[in-house]
Amino acid sequence: xxxxxxxxxxxxxxxxxxxxxxxxxxxxxxxxxxxxxxxxxxxxxxxxxxxxxxxxxxxxxxxxxxxxxxxxxxxxxxxxxxxxxxxxxxxxxxxxxxxxxxxxxxxxxxxxxxxxxxxxxxxxxxxxxxxxxxxxxxxxxxxxxxxxxxxxxxxxxxxxxxxxxxxxxxxxxxxxxxxxxxxxxxxxxxxxxxxxxxxxxxxxxxxxxxxxxxxxxxxxxxxxxxxxxxxxxxxxxxxxxxxxxxxxxxxxxxxxxxxxxxxxxxxxxxxxxxxxxxxxxxxxxxxxxxxxxxxxxxxxxxxxxxxxxxxxxxxxxxxxxxxxxxxxxxxxxxxxxxxxxxxxxxxxxxxxxxxxxxxxxxxxxxxxxxxxxxxxxxxxxxxxxxxxxxxxxxxxxxxxxxxxxxxxxxxxxxxxxxxxxxxxxxxxxxxxxxxxxxxxxxxxxxxxx
Amino acid sequence: xxxxxxxxxxxxxxxxxxxxxxxxxxxxxxxxxxxxxxxxxxxxxxxxxxxxxxxxxxxxxxxxxxxxxxxxxxxxxxxxxxxxxxxxxxxxxxxxxxxxxxxxxxxxxxxxxxxxxxxxxxxxxxxxxxxxxxxxxxxxxxxxxxxxxxxxxxxxxxxxxxxxxxxxxxxxxxxxxxxxxxxxxxxxxxxxxxxxxxxxxxxxxxxxxxxxxxxxxxxxxxxxxxxxxxxxxxxxxxxxxxxxxxxxxxxxxxxxxxxxxxxxxxxxxxxxxxxxxxxxxxxxxxxxxxxxxxxxxxxxxxxxxxxxxxxxxxxxxxxxxxxxxxxxxxxxxxxxxxxxxxxxxxxxxxxxxxxxxxxxxxxxxxxxxxxxxxxxxxxxxxxxxxxxxxxxxxxxxxxxxxxxxxxxxxxxxxxxxxxxxxxxxxxxxxxxxxxxxxxxxxxxxxxxx
Numbered sequence: 001x002x003x004x005x006x007x008x009x010x011x012x013x014x015x016x017x018x019x020x021x022x023x024x025x026x027x028x029x030x031x032x033x034x035x036x037x038x039x040x041x042x043x044x045x046x047x048x049x050x051x052x053x054x055x056x057x058x059x060x061x062x063x064x065x066x067x068x069x070x071x072x073x074x075x076x077x078x079x080x081x082x083x084x085x086x087x088x089x090x091x092x093x094x095x096x097x098x099x100x101x102x103x104x105x106x107x108x109x110x111x112x113x114x115x116x117x118x119x120x121x122x123x124x125x126x127x128x129x130x131x132x133x134x135x136x137x138x139x140x141x142x143x144x145x146x147x148x149x150x151x152x153x154x155x156x157x158x159x160x161x162x163x164x165x166x167x168x169x170x171x172x173x174x175x176x177x178x179x180x181x182x183x184x185x186x187x188x189x190x191x192x193x194x195x196x197x198x199x200x201x202x203x204x205x206x207x208x209x210x211x212x213x214x215x216x217x218x219x220x221x222x223x224x225x226x227x228x229x230x231x232x233x234x235x236x237x238x239x240x241x242x243x244x245x246x247x248x249x250x251x252x253x254x255x256x257x258x259x260x261x262x263x264x265x266x267x268x269x270x271x272x273x274x275x276x277x278x279x280x281x282x283x284x285x286x287x288x289x290x291x292x293x294x295x296x297x298x299x300x301x302x303x304x305x306x307x308x309x310x311x312x313x314x315x316x317x318x319x320x321x322x323x324x325x326x327x328x329x330x331x332x333x334x335x336x337x338x339x340x341x342x343x344x345x346x347x348x349x350x351x352x353x354x355x356x357x358x359x360x361x362x363x364x365x366x367x368x369x370x371x372x373x374x375x376x377x378x379x380x381x382x383x384x385x386x387x388x389x390x391x392x393x394x395x396x397x398x399x400x401x402x403x404x405x406x407x408x409x410x411x412x413x414x415x416x417x418x419x420x421x422x423x424x425x426x427x428x429x430x431x432x433x434x435x436x437x438x439x440x441x442x443x444x445x446x447x448x449x
Numbered sequence: 450x451x452x453x454x455x456x457x458x459x460x461x462x463x464x465x466x467x468x469x470x471x472x473x474x475x476x477x478x479x480x481x482x483x484x485x486x487x488x489x490x491x492x493x494x495x496x497x498x499x500x501x502x503x504x505x506x507x508x509x510x511x512x513x514x515x516x517x518x519x520x521x522x523x524x525x526x527x528x529x530x531x532x533x534x535x536x537x538x539x540x541x542x543x544x545x546x547x548x549x550x551x552x553x554x555x556x557x558x559x560x561x562x563x564x565x566x567x568x569x570x571x572x573x574x575x576x577x578x579x580x581x582x583x584x585x586x587x588x589x590x591x592x593x594x595x596x597x598x599x600x601x602x603x604x605x606x607x608x609x610x611x612x613x614x615x616x617x618x619x620x621x622x623x624x625x626x627x628x629x630x631x632x633x634x635x636x637x638x639x640x641x642x643x644x645x646x647x648x649x650x651x652x653x654x655x656x657x658x659x660x661x662x663x664x665x666x667x668x669x670x671x672x673x674x675x676x677x678x679x680x681x682x683x684x685x686x687x688x689x690x691x692x693x694x695x696x697x698x699x700x701x702x703x704x705x706x707x708x709x710x711x712x713x714x715x716x717x718x719x720x721x722x723x724x725x726x727x728x729x730x731x732x733x734x735x736x737x738x739x740x741x742x743x744x745x746x747x748x749x750x751x752x753x754x755x756x757x758x759x760x761x762x763x764x765x766x767x768x769x770x771x772x773x774x775x776x777x778x779x780x781x782x783x784x785x786x787x788x789x790x791x792x793x794x795x796x797x798x799x800x801x802x803x804x805x806x807x808x809x810x811x812x813x814x815x816x817x818x819x820x821x822x823x824x825x826x827x828x829x830x831x832x833x834x835x836x837x838x839x840x841x842x843x844x845x846x847x848x849x850x851x852x853x854x855x856x857x858x859x860x861x862x863x864x865x866x867x868x869x870x871x872x873x874x875x876x877x878x879x880x881x882x883x884x885x886x887x888x889x890x891x892x893x894x895x896x897x898x
Binding site for chain 1: 491497498514515516517521523524527528530533534535536537554556598599602603605606609610643645646647648649868
């Protein structure tokens with residue numbers, strides 16, 4: 001057991017209590033490592049589902065449904081009776097009293113794993129958030145889908161009714177992996193998926209812009225792969241603009257440097273910041289709010305408190321930071337779980353080592369880039385590798401099979417079945433109570449009560 | 450061509466223009482009949498998708514995802530270049546000038562098909578609507594799913610945190626087919642689907658109540674099938690209460706007659722009323738607001754205006770009304786489309802005949818009732834028949850295969866994969882900006898812009 005200043009009430013019961021805050025990849029794999037042990041595990045998340053974030057862009061681009069990439073946390077651990085789940089929002093941590101704080105409640109812990117991830121960062125321009133949604137949650141993805149599909153509906157309506165039609169410009173801010181995925185997916189929607197759907201407008205005339213402030217897209221990849229990605233994006237019809245920062249975002253345009261660019265929909269893939277919970281721990285953080293952890297991923301002076309995933313700032317032996325990708329989070333989660341088990345067996349701790357298995361970034365159908373060690377590849381082979389890796393890692397058998405079928409079907413038919421516009425709150429078409437225009441004719445019951 | 454008082458601008462172009470308001474089953478099948486003809490068809494709906502309403506209760510009970518039972522209207526008619534779609538809300542019809550009215554716009558027609566369906570009716574108690582959601586749209590279904598799943602999450606949280614836990618009572622008002630489906634599905638969720646998911650509460654102790662004001666449930670079915678349905682519901686653990694009306698609905702209880710019954714979630718399956726568009730046509734309607742149509746489903750004095758589906762009041766030769774079920778709407782839609790084509794070929798109109806192919810009502814896994822002519826059946830055979838019929842009619846190949854797989858999997862495993870709680874607006878767990886607890890660790894890009 002680690003050094004502890006306070007004895008928590010749970011210690012008397014002799015079964016150690018591990019509390020995990022956040023069930024992303026890090027929290028999920030930590031819990032998996034602890035499942036079945038003589039340990040009480042409590043998962044706390046403010047959502048009831050784990051989101052397979054690498055495929056979220058597929059929901060945003062109408063290729064997959066939310067249910068196909070999100071799994072209820074409870075269902076993952078249904079058979080693991082030592083794992084409990086709490087749908088709650090954590091507001092802070094009382095390190096002295098070993099207590100996780102919520103609005104009116106608290107939970108005591110023996111070990112704590114904080115893996116609450118990251119959120120969008122607008123670099124001081126929080127007013128851009130409603131104008132340029134990012135892609136972190138299922139709700140983000142369906143909101144992006146709604147905005148993009150509605151843009152075409154409005155243009156088609158205006159064209160049919162003889163009104164002036166504004167050309168559709170989809171602007172993606174940020175040329176990292178998420179921005180590249182989104183830009184590629186938007187181009188495919190415009191050029192292929194919606195090609196036959198409209199009568200009065202031609203979706204293929206859509207402009208898709210990808211704007212990156214730095215000198216090249218996919219900056220964490222080798223230069224040749226950045227060039228290849230740019231080339232593949234251009235083939236899909238994406239205009240790639242680098243070396244110019246977005247200086248303002250308004251309702252109908254953005255400023256790229258000092259140039260005004262009309263925009264129909266703006267998507268944000270430009271930056272993330274660590275969850276505010278990191279700073280609340282009261283320990284040193286880096287510029288992005290990530291907690292500077294020890295080699296065993298714990299915080300100074302509290303060897304029973306782990307910080308994992310996107311919330312942790314960890315250096316590799318070569319001095320480079322461990323990247324904020326799913327495989328790193330998974331490795332951290334497994335490490336933390338195994339370290340706790342080793343502690344309880346009085347075994348010494350080993351430091352965390354990140355195994356870099358390579359990187360893959362998808363761009364579109366048969367378009368991707370990848371690096372495995374010194375081997376660089378792109379196009380169809382990279383895309384196939386990406387596809388196989390992601391299907392393999394999708395959690396839950398049901399989802400894996402269904403997603404595979406969806407993709408095979410989408411690949412063969414160029415169709416995207418999840419093109420639903422749902423959610424009334426921000427609908428451009430006003431929904432007035434008392435006027436219902438969708439016909440629904442089954443199971444009618446008149447005056448049963 | 451029918452008698453027309455006004456010559457619409459479109460007549461000059463010689464291609465007749467058919468406008469269809471509402472793309473439920475009636476509107477959809479009318480459009481399918483007109484697809485590929487030398488006719489311009491405009492579909493107007495305020496949603497971009499056709500909802501396969503008979504399976505909506507599966508979304509509400511977390512068995513299927515919205516994308517599996519809703520199909521984008523445009524994708525259905527992608528290859529039919531004579532069919533246009535307009536995402537708009539119709540506010541009225543100018544019969545004299547042959548014009549469909551929207552907020553700021555209008556569309557001229559030569560033929561009009563009004564198939565805007567029905568909506569929930571709370572019999573003068575509109576304040577009950579937010580307390581007892583009905584089941585007409587995808588949004589209704591996900592809202593019901595959210596409320597039911599959240600009820601268990603809150604109970605589990607309270608139990609884990611040592612607070613008093615209220616037992617969960619799920620109340621379904623109305624014993625028609627929708628109420629029976631919902632009650633059966635809720636009982637299955639409580640007894641089977643969620644059985645292993647919680648640690649501190651036992652979902653199997655949930656009370657599920659089905660309350661019907663009339664003397665028996667499934668009143669449109671023969672008495673022996675009502676009895677069988679009641680018996681099958683009781684086996685699933687549903688308390689069926691008949692002969693007593695719900696007199697009030699409050700946040701935490703309902704009044705059944707003069708008896709107060711505590712309720713955690715209340716679902717409304719008790720009544721529907723025709724879309725208000727019916728009354729706006731200025732022609733006679735029945736008590737429920739349905740338009741009294743001629744034998745050719747048109748309105749008096751306007752043989753170019755059809756009213757179909759749930760919005761139409763049609764009598765069968767035996768004097769019984771054509772029921773408000775999907776097969777009737779489909780038959781009306783086909784009839785209207787074919788009648789317009791016959792008109793254009795100067796063929797005489799035939800009156801509409803409803804072919805009653807029988808009725809099926811599902812209750813749960815291996816539980817259903819059915820009648821085909823004088824043949825009554827229930828239990829597993831009725832359920833298999835229901836299953837096959839509904840899979841067969843599900844629109845779109847992709848959906849058919851995926852839904853079949855989902856069901857097979859759910860049948861074998863008792864799991865329901867679509868148990869997502871999404872939507873922040875009315876979340877019981879407060880979502881504060883700036884506090885993010887779901888970990889999401891992939892594709893992080895720091896400061897690209």
